[in-house]
Amino acid sequence: MTPLRTWFGPRTRTRTRPRTRTRTTGPRRPGRPSSGRGRPWLGSLRTRLVVTFVLVTLTGSATATVLAYREARTAVLKRAQDSFQHDLHDRVTRIAPEVDLPPTERGLTELAERVSESLDGAPVVVGRYRDLQGTSDGLADRTRITPELREAVRTRDAMSFQRVTRHDTPYLVVGTPVTFADDGRASGLEIYAITSLRPEQDDTAALLSAVRNGVVPVVLLAALLALLSARAVLRPVRDLGTATRRLAEGDLSIRVAVKGRDELANLAQDFNETADALQSSVSHLSEQEERARRFVADVSHELRTPLAAMTMVATVLDEDADQLPPDTARAARTVSAETARLSRLVDDLMEMSRFDSGAARLRRADTDLGEAVRASLALRGWTDEVRAELPDGVRAAVDRRRVDVIIANLVGNALRHGAPPVTVSLASGAGAATVTVADHGPGLSPEALARVFDRFYKADSARTRSEGSGLGTAISLENARLHGGTIEAANGPAGGAVFTLRLPLDAPGRTSA
Secondary structure (H helix, E strand, C coil): CCCEEECCCCCEECCCCCCCCCCCCCCCCCCCCCCCCCCHHHHCHHHHHHHHHHHHHHHHHHHHHHHHHHHHHHHHHHHHHHHHHHHHHHHHHHHHHHCCCCCCHHHHHHHHHHHHHHCCCCCEEEEEECCEEEECCCCCCHHHCCHHHHHHHHHHCCCEEEEEEECCEEEEEEEEEEEECCCCCEEEEEEEEEEECHHHHHHHHHHHHHHHHHHHHHHHHHHHHHHHHHHHHHHHHHHHHHHHHHHHCCCCCCCCCCCCCCHHHHHHHHHHHHHHHHHHHHHHHHHHHHHHHHHHHHHHHHHHHHHHHHHHHHHHHHHCHHHCCHHHHHHHHHHHHHHHHHHHHHHHHHHHHHHHHCCCCCCCEEEEHHHHHHHHHHHCCCCCCEEEECCCCCEEEECHHHHHHHHHHHHHHHHHHCCCCEEEEEEEECCEEEEEEECCCCCCCHHHHHHCCCCCCCCCCCCCCCCCCCCHHHHHHHHHHHCCCEEEEEECCCCCEEEEEEEECCCCCCCCC
């Protein structure tokens, strides 16, 4: 009997080609764009913070799970492979020398059975010698020993292994050649052992399941931490937003509590400094405006006495102008006209100062508005120049003097700056009376429409010596507001400017008689 021994060279791996799975899918349906309108929480900072925390946690957990599964699977398989190969080496080293060469089929079967019995789990063992083959399980699937593995064992003279899958079950197939003990020549005898890797697969699957189940509480914890963090971060932002809205509403005393030394605290500090500067500026401007109003009121009041004397003298000179030399008569008429213009300007300034100080009051009386407008036109001799559509029976509780001022300013502007015919119409409805003054001139430019009620504004800036003071429309609007009404300016569809006065038929409670 020629003694035999197993010879192990460096272990080489012959791997099967991984199976590829093909999935057939239909055309991808385009998704509908989402919209955050009507759902402000979808785009809120709190939602974005929570989603970011959860996504980061999910990404980290998934990455850790994949890495842990891969490392655990590799470690489990390597331990199983090394252990099985070592056991097979020991068993074959002890049993193979007892085999006679050339062996018979029965001898190969006995060898396979002895090796299988000595290994844990009694795996399937196959002994091959050239065309002869013996196995420990005659019913076992021998296709698990692939041609690639047999070629590796035969050509490399080293123990090789291969993992194969049959019916969704993984197997480890190890093959080793048996050589002569004296010179290491190949004896032609090959031993193959097949063992199931199902326990290892179950272990790694259980590990994956445990890790995957642990992701849920981790994500919930991350969401809770995100909510707490968002609350801590957003509270000063919310306070700052509330303070900003109150500041925009005019509460200049609002300030934000500064907590900590982070960026939000710096932002709160900047807000407080800005509010301080704004309050200081507004207070300064208010003081200047109040001084300007007092100055205008004081100057207007002080001018009334000398103006009264000047008006009296100018009236006398104007009456006697026909008896004076031509140059002197022209100078007298000029002084009289300018004195009258200055008197009207002082009266307008006094009226505006009363509006600004809140001293303007209404003396209401039940009035027929049609009759009041006709009287205002007749008083100024405009009856023949204006087309009036003034029905009787539209009555309201108004201050007749102030309504006269409004009509005089609106109609006077239409006659001076518009083109005939000038139309004044009166209508009522929905608890209000509407007086419309329209002309057929060039109308108002966009700039003039935006500023027509501003004080001292004149649509034609070149007309510095125009008869008006630039306060007429502003005084009219203030008188309308005092009644609880308003005045609107627009351009008519056929051209020309249109001013619409609206006055409530019922006296509002905010004014007093």
